Amino acid sequence: MKFPGKRKSKHYFPVSARDPLLQSVLSEQENGSWVVGIDQTLVDIEAKVDDDFLARYGLSAGHSLVIEDGIAEALYHELMENALISHQFAGGTIGNTLHNYSVLADDRSVLLGVMCNNIQIGGYAYRYLCNTSSRMDLNYLQGVDGAIGRCFTLIGEHGERTFAISPGQMNQLQAENIPEEVIAGASALVLTSYLVRCKAGEPMPAATMQAIAYAKRHNVPVVLTLGTKFVIGDNPQFWRDFLREHVSIVAMNEEEAFALTGESDPLLAANMALDWVDLVLCTAGPTGLYMAAYTEETNKRNTNHPLLPGAIAEFNQYEFSRAMRYQDCEQPLRIFSHIAPYMGGPEKIMNTNGAGDGALAALLHDITANNYHRQKVPNSSKHARPFLTYSSLAQVCKYANRVSYQVLNQHSPRLTRGLPEREDSLEESYWDR
Secondary structure, three states: OOOOOOOOHHHOOOOOOOOHHHHHHHHHOOOOOOEEEEOOOEEEEEEEOOHHHHHHOOOOOOOEEEOOHHHHHHHHHHHHHOOOEEEEEEOOHHHHHHHHHHHHHOOOEEEEOEEEOOOOOOOHHHHHHHOOOOOEEOOOOEEEOOOOEEEEEEEOOOOOEEEEEEOOOOOOOOHHHOOHHHHHOOOEEEEEHHHHOOOOOOOHHHHHHHHHHHHHHOOOOEEEEOOOHHHHHOOHHHHHHHHHHHOOEEEEEHHHHHHHHOOOOHHHHHHHHOOOOOEEEEEOHHHOEEEEEEEEHHHOOOOOOOOOOOOOOOOOOOOOOEEEOHHHOOOEEEEEEEEOOHHHOOOOOOOOOOHHHHHHHHHHHHHHHHHHHHHHOOOOHHHOOOEEEEEEHHHHHHHHHHHHHHHHOOOOOOOOOOOOOOOOOOOHHHHOO
């Protein structure tokens, strides 16, 4: 387990790993520091085509269309045969998040979903595996006879982008293939709203609810990323009730936050979401990133950063506090933090896909690091209360912000390497607290 974010040496762990007084404790404990997620496994395929190609497959330039499996197979075969494909990236919001978590933490994550029984070298399923961290455990994937999901981005002669989406077998995960023991030992169960919005008769929603039931049984935090504003805006009350009943942590952008709460101000939207969940991560584009959570009143810590104006006056006053689940607080106090885009944001944004997934991966890293440290040094003062995160809310904001920047700076939504050990552009004091 790598430490989440650059810190002073006193904060590194495992603490005193060679101390003989700790060895008896450490030897009796099994490291259960991983995250598990369910995803609609899919591959993003990008290719340059002409107008005749679009016409042959009944596609309308500049629009998005769901296509049948047979059409998708013929389309893909033609792209491969004529070497028109420029990129094939492993996709899926949860797959991206878990991959980035494993790259950052250099540790295990577990993906639940489906994968082709027969994989052709050079094909889309092969590319999915090639673009996935070796630290990501794929042993629990359910085999299917047929294709996983494919999202074709077809770039026309004039640069317009046409999207052809083939779900394939990505929603065929069965409830009996959800391993309770994997969820029971996890630091978090990570889901997306798409999983419970499938065609009638598809088993994915039942599999998702089975995973949630296991997480509740073993007191594992459930994390939900909201997907798109259209999914949430279709029935916001459903999602409010779903959050209240099943979810501990919600990740969203400002558009999804507005669809969920009706609040255009990300801070007010995050505050409202705390009515339903324990912790909120809200990315807000050029405005930066907001986080909201609960902490114990007696453990609140004042910030030494400037107090920020906003719809909630001086809202970041206690951002040096560590997050807790509402159920674990005796006197719950709402805490908030905000950070502007790292280094003002990239000079040129290469990819907006996945910046939120990167931020969520950083948050998951901090949560899992907290569990890891609790196992290694159970009597540490860091664990005087059942905190959810290892770091303060302000520190998690900084870390999530830095990872988002890294994703925005590259073509793929998946990190190819961890963050640099030393940030030459930052003072050492940036990472304090």
